[in-house]
Amino acid sequence: QVQLVESGGGLVKPGGSLRLSCAASGFTFSDYYMNWIRQAPGKGLEWVSYISSGSSYADYADSVKGRFTISRDNAKNSLYLQMNSLRAEDTAVYYCARGSVSDYWGQGTLVTVSS
Amino acid sequence: DIQMTQSPSSLSASVGDRVTITCRASQGISNYLAWFQQRPGKAPKSLIYAAFNLQSGVPSKFSGSGSGTDFTLTISSLQPEDFATYYCQQYSTYPRTFGQGTKVEIK
Numbered sequence: 001q002v003q004l005v006e007s008g009g010g011l012v013k014p015g016g017s018l019r020l021s022c023a024a025s026g027f028t029f030s031d032y033y034m035n036w037i038r039q040a041p042g043k044g045l046e047w048v049s050y051i052s053s054g055s056s057y058a059d060y061a062d063s064v065k066g067r068f069t070i071s072r073d074n075a076k077n078s079l080y081l082q083m084n085s086l087r088a089e090d091t092a093v094y095y096c097a098r099g100s101v102s103d104y105w106g107q108g109t110l111v112t113v114s115s
Numbered sequence: 116d117i118q119m120t121q122s123p124s125s126l127s128a129s130v131g132d133r134v135t136i137t138c139r140a141s142q143g144i145s146n147y148l149a150w151f152q153q154r155p156g157k158a159p160k161s162l163i164y165a166a167f168n169l170q171s172g173v174p175s176k177f178s179g180s181g182s183g184t185d186f187t188l189t190i191s192s193l194q195p196e197d198f199a200t201y202y203c204q205q206y207s208t209y210p211r212t213f214g215q216g217t218k219v220e221i222k
Binding site for chain 2: 035044045046047050059060061062095100101102103104105106107108
């Protein structure tokens with residue numbers, strides 16, 4: 001069955017960096033483009049970034065452009081989000097989700113940006 | 116960016132009620148519209164894609180309709196497990212955008 005498992009979250013100081021990972025299984029990872037979506041505490045869902053199946057294309061929300069970088073390793077069935085220059089407003093649960101319709105989601109990993 | 120506006124923001128309903136949630140896009144998105152359910156403390160779950168297509172395993176009490184700018188999600192007979200927050204999302208263009216959510220609570 002399709003599984004997406006995020007990891008790498010934690011507490012980081014403003015201005016710091018963190019790298020999130022999403023391990024995929026149960027499907028042909030290299031066939032799908034992938035998304036990162038986040039949810040601040042008590043708030044709604046916010047799309048963060050996507051990457052195409054072969055890494056040729058990617059895009060970002062304006063709120064993270066220039067600070068976050070999405071990447072993937074199809075040989076390792078893994079998706080990544082490198083987050084730099086973190087701000088308090090980046091505090092959220094970060095989910096990876098599969099494909100254009102986000103048909104499967106991971107359980108999320110919590111990122112807390114606080115001094 | 117395309118703005119997605121859901122209404123109502125919250126509603127109270129009883130078990131067995133029929134519930135309808137509306138989602139409006141600020142510009143036409145054809146049928147590139149998905150609906151998600153999120154129970155408290157859980158990850159979102161995909162319910163519907165392409166405005167009216169049910170994801171595999173989603174019960175037929177859920178239905179979607181609409182095209183262009185106006186869409187609806189209907190739950191035909193509310194059950195205890197359906198009390199949750201529902202989100203629409205457009206995937207016509209980037210950035211992908213979500214509605215603000217509709218919280219369905221028990222009356």
